[in-house]
Amino acid sequence: MHKNSLLSMKDLSKDDIVHILSDALLFDSCYADWQLPDAGSLVANLFFEASTRTHYSFESAELQLGLKAVDIAIAGSSVGKGESLYDTLKTLEMHGYKALVIRHSRERYWDELENLKIPVLNAGDGAGDHPTQCLLDLLTMQQEFGTLAGLNVVICGDILHSRVASSNKTALELLGSKVTFAGPKEWSREGYEWVDFDEAIPEADVVMMLRIQKERGAALDGVGDDSYLEAYGLTKDRYARMKKTAIVMHPAPVNRGIEIDTDLVEAERSRIFKQMYNGVLVRKAVIKRAFGYGPFEGENR
């Protein structure tokens, strides 16, 4: 596997993360129009699972960097003829594509891709990892608070089925934040510190709500949409009890009225749409890294 691939947050050192976030911030200011010296190179996007935000955020990042982006139609591809994932991807390498962005339902799909010679950017592998989502979450917190060290982050909801929860836990702890989890006990995970949501809210700097992943089989007996909001969602009452400096996050798509009161999606302390904006910035940073370019400010910042 190409060394500039980005597969899992676990592969990134603290320095790697710092460099990526630093580049992402610079893409929002003096490097907004920066293009890859490899402008005109081809990148292929392969989404074996549905996606809007990750897919078109990556595509926006690719195009802004001057790359040519090609969406591979999965339904109409040789995958349907029984071809192995490796053979499909090796084919694209031979066709001249210089990097691949992949979302796949199989966790660690890259384990069979050793012989691939071009970088892979993981856009989500089953309930495994989703590193660019994690990076954009980190960026959003860093923009807000200047640092991640010492932050109190509460993540609430469908922890069990979420690739966001595990990526964020790994990275936030590495960077010195305190992370706790809340939501229905049925969706807890071993090794994750569980708290009462209502007790945690007044102390939190970041309240991150997760989406109920109905398409992964998430369901709770006796909990309809309304009762979920009351029990575990972000209601106006809970929002009012947050610190005045605290922010609301959600990886989206949002089930409005279930995880969060619909009026709060664009509330003053919500950073939900800001997260999407930041998604393009971090994806520009990891694509730049995939093409072999070091951080803008070198090692001396």
Next chain:
Amino acid sequence: MHKNSLLSMKDLSKDDIVHILSDALLFDSCYADWQLPDAGSLVANLFFEASTRTHYSFESAELQLGLKAVDIAIAGSSVGKGESLYDTLKTLEMHGYKALVIRHSRERYWDELENLKIPVLNAGDGAGDHPTQCLLDLLTMQQEFGTLAGLNVVICGDILHSRVASSNKTALELLGSKVTFAGPKEWSREGYEWVDFDEAIPEADVVMMLRIQKERGAALDGVGDDSYLEAYGLTKDRYARMKKTAIVMHPAPVNRGIEIDTDLVEAERSRIFKQMYNGVLVRKAVIKRAFGYGPFEGENR
């Protein structure tokens, strides 16, 4: 909603229409290679309903103007995860897309999009409106006759299910044409002047045939494909009884042998494929307008 959006013909003044048609004509001559100063900006195309002509005509116009065009895969998008249309579109705004081209089955789908900050170009909303189709029809008539004032236009066929009929009625009457309607009485609409097709033909400057929209449930008892052509379609006999200067139009796709004799689709007086050519010209004009650029020739023409 962004003020440079184009949602319905009803939103355009007579001057607006004149400016768009004027720009479209200039795109066919001295401004053929004109590119947006915003060349390189991203546009997203969202077709929630099937389309060839409108979709790839818009895409051609976007690319000719130097924009980068991204087709959003609806089937593989978060729409399938229950996301609201507003949230999907706001996401694309946050990702850096500068304009949206949208076809949707819901009439006036834009009523929920107030908070969107980028222009929307309506590529058809259910049985509601289809402004760029109307504009290309107007352009085709203006090219042929120099003016729309005083033209006698007969529109025949499935008036009831057609978003073309209502857009054209509004605009043609505003611009001084006389518009009448023909076809099966079951498909008439209140407030639409109904005429006998055979009586209307010798007087018409424009004979516009509409497609039977089977996918919207259009069907007539006891009327097979052949008998429809005889009763309400453009047969060779009817074509022969048209004025020598009159033209045939059809928004296409054509059901050959139903609305029109297959040999007439490319007959001398048919402008059916010319309409498609003109579609790119008017779409270039409305995209230019969406990006905030006034008419090429200013107010002084």
Next chain:
Amino acid sequence: MHKNSLLSMKDLSKDDIVHILSDALLFDSCYADWQLPDAGSLVANLFFEASTRTHYSFESAELQLGLKAVDIAIAGSSVGKGESLYDTLKTLEMHGYKALVIRHSRERYWDELENLKIPVLNAGDGAGDHPTQCLLDLLTMQQEFGTLAGLNVVICGDILHSRVASSNKTALELLGSKVTFAGPKEWSREGYEWVDFDEAIPEADVVMMLRIQKERGAALDGVGDDSYLEAYGLTKDRYARMKKTAIVMHPAPVNRGIEIDTDLVEAERSRIFKQMYNGVLVRKAVIKRAFGYGPFEGENR
């Protein structure tokens, strides 16, 4: 039909083939960055049948040549509204697309396209032809052996359902190679010289394995995947009995473990992935030809 179309290998003279292969080779060396003077022109890709390799190889070639490539969504197009193929394609011509790449399940789908004014590049028509696949096969052999004259080529497998077999037979015989066929007798064709695979292997310069096209109804009574490999596939034993200079080819996608032992796909004498690389080179050559440009080295080579 436009004269620069490429529909069938039967339409190409020996000289035409030589010119295309020569251009393809030059695209791999001194002309690697060559762009069409028509750079920025629009090409539309229409794949009515599933494809990865051909589709995204064409798209890579188009983009490398500086064209703008648009993938027409078949499922979401007016084809689903009953439009004729001619009307769909003529529409794209009127929209300003300058060439069309088409794969279709109907053999000789181009017979109804006489009035089209832009070139069509055939990317496969049912069990008919697949000229660019044939050209990339020829290129791969020519790279290896310097010439095609006198080569001994054995093609083994599902000859009956393969558009590759017939294109290659025509072209290789024209260029002076000897071509024989092997595999299950049920899949033989009249006029194709049949040989025993095991006897043919030690004499062959090229061993070309074909894919079992399950999606075209290929199936053999009493032959499972394992027994097919033993009876007609390329096993390690057969590979060991090949000439030391001989090469293995396969148009892919490969059914690993059926037509070929999975370990041989990237074996030293395998050119399977090289074929995919070459696919982009020949497609660049035929696109260049479609836009009216003669061979790089003129008639004087």
